[in-house]
Amino acid sequence: MEVDTEAGATNLTAEALKRKERLQKMRNLATGKTDGKKADENLPKPIFRSYRPKDESLMENSLEQKTAGDIEKKVEEQLELAKTPLTIEDIDISNLAPRKPDWDLKRDLSKKLEILERRTQKAIAELIRERLKENQEDIFQAVNVGSSIMPQSQEDDD
Structure with missing residues (x-):
C-alpha cells in the first residue's frame, strides 16, 4: 500500500x-x-440632546443666561461673608452637666432590671393569693378595710 x-x-x-x-x-x-x-x-450612533429649556421664562434661571459680572458679584459677596468672624452664642455653662459616672451601668442593666421587676410583681401577687386562700373568711374583712381606707386617702390627697 x-x-x-x-x-x-x-x-x-x-x-x-x-x-x-x-x-x-x-x-x-x-x-x-x-x-x-x-x-x-x-451599534447605533448616540443622539445628543440639548437640555436647554424651550420656555423663555425657564431660560432666565439657567446658568448660561447669567453674565460673568453677576457671577463675580455673587462670588465676592460669598468671600466677604467668609471673612467676617463667626460669633458663637454664649453658652450657659451652668446648664451643662457631665453624665454621672454610672450612666453606662444603668443603661446596660435596665433590661435585666425590667425582667426582675416583672418577676418580683408576679411573686408578690402569688404570695397574696396564697395568703388569701388560707384565710377565705378574711377576704371579706380585707375588702371592707380596703373600701374604708379609699375614701380617707382621697380626702388626704385633696
Whole structure:
C-alpha cells in the first residue's frame, strides 16, 4: 500500500486553512468584529440632546443666561461673608452637666432590671393569693378595710 504524499499534503493544507478560518471567526466574535467591521460600527450612533429649556421664562434661571459680572458679584459677596468672624452664642455653662459616672451601668442593666421587676410583681401577687386562700373568711374583712381606707386617702390627697 502506497500513500500518495501529494494528495495527503493537499488534504492536510486544506484542513489547516479551514481550521485557520474557524479560529479567525472565533477571534472576531470574541473581539466584537464581524465581517471585517468593528463592533462600534454596528451599534447605533448616540443622539445628543440639548437640555436647554424651550420656555423663555425657564431660560432666565439657567446658568448660561447669567453674565460673568453677576457671577463675580455673587462670588465676592460669598468671600466677604467668609471673612467676617463667626460669633458663637454664649453658652450657659451652668446648664451643662457631665453624665454621672454610672450612666453606662444603668443603661446596660435596665433590661435585666425590667425582667426582675416583672418577676418580683408576679411573686408578690402569688404570695397574696396564697395568703388569701388560707384565710377565705378574711377576704371579706380585707375588702371592707380596703373600701374604708379609699375614701380617707382621697380626702388626704385633696
